[in-house]
Amino acid sequence: MARSWATLGVDLHLEPTGSGVRKGLTDALREAVRSGRLAPGTRLPSSRSLAADLGIARNTVADAYADLVAEGWLTARQGSGTRVAERTPPAPRTAPAATPAREPGRPAHDLMPGTPDLASFPRAEWLKAARRALTAAPHHALGYGDPRGRAELRTALAEYLSRARGVRADPERIIVCAGFSHGLKVLGAVLGARGVRSVAVESYGLDTHRMLLTGAGLATLPLPLDEQGTRTDEPTGAGAVLLTPAHQFPLGLPLHPDRRAAVVDWARRTGGLVLEDDYDGEFRYDRQPVGALQGLDPDHVVYLGTASKSLAPGLRLGWMVLPPGLVAEAAAAKGRADTCGALDQLTLAEFITSGAYDRHVRAARLRYRRRRDALVRALASRAPEVRVTGIAAGLHAVLRLPPGTEQAVVQAAAWQGLAVPGLSRFRHPDAAVEPLDALVVGYGTPPEHAWAGALEALCRALP
Numbered sequence: 001m002a003r004s005w006a007t008l009g010v011d012l013h014l015e016p017t018g019s020g021v022r023k024g025l026t027d028a029l030r031e032a033v034r035s036g037r038l039a040p041g042t043r044l045p046s047s048r049s050l051a052a053d054l055g056i057a058r059n060t061v062a063d064a065y066a067d068l069v070a071e072g073w074l075t076a077r078q079g080s081g082t083r084v085a086e087r088t089p090p091a092p093r094t095a096p097a098a099t100p101a102r103e104p105g106r107p108a109h110d111l112m113p114g115t116p117d118l119a120s121f122p123r124a125e126w127l128k129a130a131r132r133a134l135t136a137a138p139h140h141a142l143g144y145g146d147p148r149g150r151a152e153l154r155t156a157l158a159e160y161l162s163r164a165r166g167v168r169a170d171p172e173r174i175i176v177c178a179g180f181s182h183g184l185k186v187l188g189a190v191l192g193a194r195g196v197r198s199v200a201v202e203s204y205g206l207d208t209h210r211m212l213l214t215g216a217g218l219a220t221l222p223l224p225l226d227e228q229g230t231r232t233d234e235p236t237g238a239g240a241v242l243l244t245p246a247h248q249f250p251l252g253l254p255l256h257p258d259r260r261a262a263v264v265d266w267a268r269r270t271g272g273l274v275l276e277d278d279y280d281g282e283f284r285y286d287r288q289p290v291g292a293l294q295g296l297d298p299d300h301v302v303y304l305g306t307a308s309k310s311l312a313p314g315l316r317l318g319w320m321v322l323p324p325g326l327v328a329e330a331a332a333a334k335g336r337a338d339t340c341g342a343l344d345q346l347t348l349a350e351f352i353t354s355g356a357y358d359r360h361v362r363a364a365r366l367r368y369r370r371r372r373d374a375l376v377r378a379l380a381s382r383a384p385e386v387r388v389t390g391i392a393a394g395l396h397a398v399l400r401l402p403p404g405t406e407q408a409v410v411q412a413a414a415w416q417g418l419a420v421p422g423l424s425r426f427r428h429p430d431a432a433v434e435p436l437d438a439l440v441v442g443y444g445t446p447p448e449h450a451w452a453g454a455l456e457a458l459c460r461a462l463p
């Protein structure tokens with residue numbers, strides 16, 4: 001629907017499109033800036049007056065502004081309002097610049113959870129492993145190959161996962177995939193073909209994962225949540241349960257031992273399947289890693305792991321360890337066309353068997369632990385009203401905020417040039433739990449030299 005506003009001298013025709021109001025408004029504003037209809041430096045109306053002009057909630061406008069500030073299209077300064085950034089990414093029709101333009105959408109500080117410190121990717125070791133792997137690879141390794149992935153990698157993973165994560169793994173039951181998301185998509189297809197109609201998921205999680213399941217025709221049913229974490233005793237009506245047992249994403253608690261047992265009991269009783277997302281299982285700081293749930297019952301639990309946190313998401317490498325009865329179906333659903341590059345698989349196999357993976361994970365764990373400790377110390381002295389939770393593991397922390405303040409803090413963070421999401425972004429729309437106000441801080445994301453600045457900016461944004 002086309003709308004216009006004429007506040008503060010700005011007259012702009014906006015056509016928010018798509019299903020969500022916030023996304024529609026964000027897209028329309030981004031397009032207005034990108035096309036040059038909103039010139040650099042233009043002051044935008046306050047969220048209150050734009051909301052009134054468009055007849056939508058003020059928070060929706062504030063969220064859209066915050067998203068665009070985080071992406072670099074707008075700037076927000078206390079006292080001078082929200083403006084179109086001076087150096088916005090070039091409009092599509094301009095001639096290519098001689099030197100590459102500043103990457104669009106880069107906030108000054110990136111504290112989004114989900115990405116490790118990419119500047120610490122072990123380039124030299126990876127190159128060495130790639131050289132060794134390619135030198136040793138037989139010619140047939142460059143052919144189409146097994147849809148389950150290269151045997152060398154499946155063998156290396158079976159040894160590593162049983163040693164480091166307590167997974168009951170056998171190379172024959174491992175399928176290599178392009179990250180966790182690809183594995184989930186394949187499993188969605190398998191479940192759909194088996195007649196499953198719905199999957200129980202955690203009340204808080206990634207909407208991209210829920211969307212992968214809905215894309216496969218499966219409804220997602222939020223599991224109840226209490227002070228001990230996700231309740232798994234009765235995933236009523238679901239044919240499968242998707243969980244992050246070692247470190248709930250994003251809240252950060254491990255799944256309570258009774259509830260680990262309960263979900264396995266449920267799977268045995270009903271023939272249901274548990275999908276275990278072990279996305280950051282390598283990074284536990286305060287005690288021994290919580291072993292994989294799959295170890296309790298490899299016949300009813302699919303273990304899914306990924307190199308996205310331990311190495312880099314751009315590798316697009318992940319793995320599933322499947323119950324014996326599911327391997328053929330999952331391999332068929334994945335197919336031969338839909339696979340990962342053999343050379344990357346062989347390189348990762350070599351990287352693991354040479355010990356480079358363990359060395360890299362140990363060094364990364366130490367670095368992230370130092371950051372986590374610095375975060376906890378800084379918050380204790382600079383933001384005593386904020387409670388930090390979920391920090392025993394992983395690369396993110398949950399900063400619990402005073403009730404009703406989440407939106408304002410996200411906006412204040414955007415003013416500080418920070419990209420950091422509120423917890424509400426991760427809430428299942430049908431979750432029965434009271435919304436919690438919090439920030440989800442990905443402290444693993446900035447490069448080492450930028451971490452102190454990001455932490456300082458975060459502290460300035462907090463109440």
Ligand SMILES: Cc1ncc(COP(=O)(O)O)c(C=O)c1O
Nearest residue numbers: 114179180181249279306308313
């Ligand atoms: C909860 C959770 N699971 C899994 C992943 C990894 O996904 P992928 O392997 O597809 O990159 C992430 C990454 O952000 C995550 O946050």
